[in-house]
Amino acid sequence: MQESVTEFRQLNLADTLLSALETMGFVAPTPIQAASIPLLLTGTDALGKAQTGTGKTAAFSLPLLNKLDLDQRKPQAIVMAPTRELAIQVAAEIKVLGQNIKGLKVLEIYGGASIVDQMRALKSGAHIVVGTPGRVKDLISRDRLHLDEVHTFVLDEADEMLKMGFVDDVTWIMEQAPETAQRVLFSATMPPIVKEIVDRFLRDPARIDVAGENxxxxxxxxxxxxxxxxxxxxxxxxxxxxxxxxxxxxxxxxxxxxxxxxxxxxxxxxxxxxxxxxxxxxxxxxxxxxxxxxxxxxxxxxxxxxxxxxxxxxxxxxxxxxxxxxxxxxxxxxxxxxxxxxxxxxxxxxxxxxxxxxxxxxxxxxxxxxxxxxMRDVVAEARLSRLGQELEAQKEEASLESFVELVEKLQESIEVDAATLAAMLLKRQQGNRPLFYKGPDPMVAAIEREKQRRDRRRDDGDRGDRGDRGERRERRTYNTADWDTYQLQVGREQGVQVKDIVGAIANELGLNKDSIGAIKLAPEHTYVQLPKKMTSEVVSQLKKLRIRQKETQAVVVEDDVLREHRRGSRDGNRDGNRGGYRGNREGNGGREGGRARREGERRFDRNRGGDHRGSYRGERNHGNSNGNSGDRRRTERSSKPRSEA
Structure with a gap:
C-alpha cells in the first residue's frame, strides 16, 4: 500500500479534505501518511512508530476528519499530546486540514488556561478535542467532557507523554474509553512503559514503522x-x-x-x-x-x-x-x-x-x-552591510526633508561638518554591536593554538620512541621559581574536578601539559601553578576563563600555598607528598612503589567525607610503613594551605 500510493487522491478521502490539501500545496503523502490513512479509515487500532517531522499529525487527523458526523455535538475524537504547545499545534493543523468543512469545531484543552472557558466551549459543542492528559482527565471527572460518542482516541508522542509522568492519567482515561472506540498510538520510540499501554489497551493493532524514514x-x-x-x-x-x-x-x-x-x-x-x-x-x-x-x-x-x-x-x-x-x-x-x-x-x-x-x-x-x-571583522562587515541595506530602503522617503533641516541646525549649533555629524550619529547607532573592532580577535589566537596543538601531537607521534620520551621528560623539569600560583574562584562545591581545570586551561589558553603545574582543589576555590613567563594575552585570557559556566576570577596568590613542586622537592621531599597534578613519578620504591601509591591515592580520592582530600593526587605519608591512618591525617592537615585552616 505504501509504495503504490503516490497521491492523496488515491486515498479514500472526502473532496473537502482533498481540496484543502491542494490549497496547502500537498499532493503526495509522506510514508507515514500513505501507510496510516488507509488503515485508520477502516477503524483498526494502530501503533505507529514515527519521529517528529514525518507528517504524522496529518496521518491521524485526515481519517478523523473524514469520519466526522457534523450533526453530532458531543466529541467524536480525543487527541492527547504531552505539552500545551503541541496540543495547540495539533489543533491548529486539524483546523487547517478541515478548513473546507463547514461547521467544524476543534477544541484544545490544557492546563494554564481558564477551565471555565473550556467547559463553556464543551457545552456549546465540539467535534474533536485535543488536550493534555491532565486537563482531559479533569474535565471527564467533572462530567463536562463526555466520551459516550467518542469513536477514536489518539495518543500523540506517547513516549514523551509517559516519560513526563502522565502514565496514571493516560491509563485512567483509556479505562473510560468506550469498548468500540478505535485506539491509535504514535511514538518515536517504544520503551517498556509504552509497550505496557499498547498491550493493555490496543486490540490486535496494525503496526506501522517508518522510524527510519525521518x-x-x-x-x-x-x-x-x-x-x-x-x-x-x-x-x-x-x-x-x-x-x-x-x-x-x-x-x-x-x-x-x-x-x-x-x-x-x-x-x-x-x-x-x-x-x-x-x-x-x-x-x-x-x-x-x-x-x-x-x-x-x-x-x-x-x-x-x-x-x-x-x-x-x-x-x-x-x-x-x-x-x-x-x-x-x-x-x-x-x-x-x-x-x-x-x-x-x-x-x-x-x-x-x-x-x-x-x-x-x-x-x-x-x-x-x-x-x-x-571572525570579528566579518561580523562587523555584516553589520555595516545590513545598515547599508536599511538606509538604501529609506533614502527615497519624502519625510527625510524635515530631517535634512535638522542636520543643518545641528551642524550650526555644535559647529561640526556633515561628515563628522554623520560619524557621531553612526557611533550612536551601533550601540552594543560595533561597526568595527579594535585590537586582535581572540579567535585568531585560538585557531593558532589549535594548529600548534595538532602539530605537537603529530611531532610527538613521529618521535614516539623511548629515547625521545626521556628527552621530553627532562625538558619538563622546571625550577619552582618559574611558576606562579593562581587562585581560581571555583572548587569542589561547584562540582569542579581536576580534569575540568586541566581541560579548560589547555583548550582555552592553549597551554600544553608541560605548562600546568600542581593543582589543589578546595571546597570553594582551586590553586593551580602556571608559568611566570606567560604572555600578556594568555594572562588576559586566564582572567576571563570560565569553568563549568562559572567565572574563575583568577588572581596570583603571593603566599606559598602550594609547597609541592611540580616534580617533587629536590631536597628529598621527606614525607613523599606528591601534592599536585603531576607529582614525582620517580624514586620512593621505584615502579612498584609508584603503583602502590597510585592505588592508595585512588582510594583516597573516593573518600568524599572531609576537606582533607586536598590536592588532585591526595597526600600520603609514604614514609610511614605501618600505614597508621591517624598519622596520615595529621600529616595531611599540617600541609593545608592557610586559606583552608
Whole structure:
C-alpha cells in the first residue's frame, strides 16, 4: 500500500479534505501518511512508530476528519499530546486540514488556561478535542467532557507523554474509553512503559514503522562548532549576524538560561524572547504568535515547551547546549526543515562533549560539518552591510526633508561638518554591536593554538620512541621559581574536578601539559601553578576563563600555598607528598612503589567525607610503613594551605 500510493487522491478521502490539501500545496503523502490513512479509515487500532517531522499529525487527523458526523455535538475524537504547545499545534493543523468543512469545531484543552472557558466551549459543542492528559482527565471527572460518542482516541508522542509522568492519567482515561472506540498510538520510540499501554489497551493493532524514514534529518543541514577562543554568548551573536536567518530557535538546558540569554541578545539589538515552562500560558501563546508574525526573530527555549512548535519562518535551530539524548536532538532540529522545507541546525559543543556528538551522528545516520566561527571583522562587515541595506530602503522617503533641516541646525549649533555629524550619529547607532573592532580577535589566537596543538601531537607521534620520551621528560623539569600560583574562584562545591581545570586551561589558553603545574582543589576555590613567563594575552585570557559556566576570577596568590613542586622537592621531599597534578613519578620504591601509591591515592580520592582530600593526587605519608591512618591525617592537615585552616 505504501509504495503504490503516490497521491492523496488515491486515498479514500472526502473532496473537502482533498481540496484543502491542494490549497496547502500537498499532493503526495509522506510514508507515514500513505501507510496510516488507509488503515485508520477502516477503524483498526494502530501503533505507529514515527519521529517528529514525518507528517504524522496529518496521518491521524485526515481519517478523523473524514469520519466526522457534523450533526453530532458531543466529541467524536480525543487527541492527547504531552505539552500545551503541541496540543495547540495539533489543533491548529486539524483546523487547517478541515478548513473546507463547514461547521467544524476543534477544541484544545490544557492546563494554564481558564477551565471555565473550556467547559463553556464543551457545552456549546465540539467535534474533536485535543488536550493534555491532565486537563482531559479533569474535565471527564467533572462530567463536562463526555466520551459516550467518542469513536477514536489518539495518543500523540506517547513516549514523551509517559516519560513526563502522565502514565496514571493516560491509563485512567483509556479505562473510560468506550469498548468500540478505535485506539491509535504514535511514538518515536517504544520503551517498556509504552509497550505496557499498547498491550493493555490496543486490540490486535496494525503496526506501522517508518522510524527510519525521518525526512526532517535529511532536510536539515547540520553543523557544529567546537567551543574555543570566545564565550558561547559571543559565539551565538556572531552566528546570528552572519547566518542568513529568518527566524531562529536557540535551545538551552535550563529555564534560567532562557531568560539570561534572551536578555543578553535583546540588549544587543536582537529581537529575542524567552520561552519556558514557568512563563504563564497566555504569554507563551503570545510569544509564539509574535515569532509567527515577525514581531520577534529569536526564541530562546527549553526542550519541552518547543515540542510541536511549527513556525514556517524558522530557518535555523541553534543548540546552545548539547541535549542529553539523541531523541531530544531530533525533536530540536525538527522545528526547522518541516513539511519538505529545508533548514539548518548548528550545535555548539565543548571538547568533552564530542563523544555525544558522534553518537548523534551514528544514531541519526547523518554527518555534521565542523565550522569555524566568523571572525570579528566579518561580523562587523555584516553589520555595516545590513545598515547599508536599511538606509538604501529609506533614502527615497519624502519625510527625510524635515530631517535634512535638522542636520543643518545641528551642524550650526555644535559647529561640526556633515561628515563628522554623520560619524557621531553612526557611533550612536551601533550601540552594543560595533561597526568595527579594535585590537586582535581572540579567535585568531585560538585557531593558532589549535594548529600548534595538532602539530605537537603529530611531532610527538613521529618521535614516539623511548629515547625521545626521556628527552621530553627532562625538558619538563622546571625550577619552582618559574611558576606562579593562581587562585581560581571555583572548587569542589561547584562540582569542579581536576580534569575540568586541566581541560579548560589547555583548550582555552592553549597551554600544553608541560605548562600546568600542581593543582589543589578546595571546597570553594582551586590553586593551580602556571608559568611566570606567560604572555600578556594568555594572562588576559586566564582572567576571563570560565569553568563549568562559572567565572574563575583568577588572581596570583603571593603566599606559598602550594609547597609541592611540580616534580617533587629536590631536597628529598621527606614525607613523599606528591601534592599536585603531576607529582614525582620517580624514586620512593621505584615502579612498584609508584603503583602502590597510585592505588592508595585512588582510594583516597573516593573518600568524599572531609576537606582533607586536598590536592588532585591526595597526600600520603609514604614514609610511614605501618600505614597508621591517624598519622596520615595529621600529616595531611599540617600541609593545608592557610586559606583552608
Amino acid at each position: 525526512r526532517t534529518v535529511s532536510k536539515v543541514e547540520q553543523q557544529f562548532w567546537v567551543v574555543k577562543g570566545v564565550e558561547k554568548d559571543e559565539a551565538m551573536m556572531r552566528l546570528l549576524e552572519t547566518e542568513d536567518t529568518d527566524a531562529s530557535i536557540v535551545f538551552v538546558r535550563t529555564r534560567q538560561d532562557t531568560e539570561r540569554l534572551a536578555d543578553w541578545l535583546s540588549a544587543r539589538g536582537f529581537k529575542a524572547a524567552a520561552l519556558h515552562g514557568d512563563i504563564p500560558q497566555s504569554l507563551r501563546e503570545r510569544t509564539v504568535e509574535h515569532i509567527k508574525r515577525g514581531v520577534i526573530d529569536i526564541l530562546v527555549a527549553t526542550d519541552v515547551v518547543a515540542r510541536g512548535l511549527d513556525v514556517p519562518r524558522i530557518t535555523h535551530v541553534f543548540n546552545y547546549d548539547i541535549p542529553f539524548d539523541v531523541e531530544s536532538y531530533i525533536h530540536r532540529i525538527g522545528r526547522t526543515g518541516r513539511a519538505g522545507r529545508n533548514g539548518k541546525a548548528i550545535l555548539l559543543v565543548r571538547t568533552n562533549q564530542i563523544r555525544m556528538l558522534r553518537t548523534i551522528e551514528r544514531v541519526t545516520k547523518s554527518s555534521m560539518e565542523e565550522i569555524q566561527l566568523p
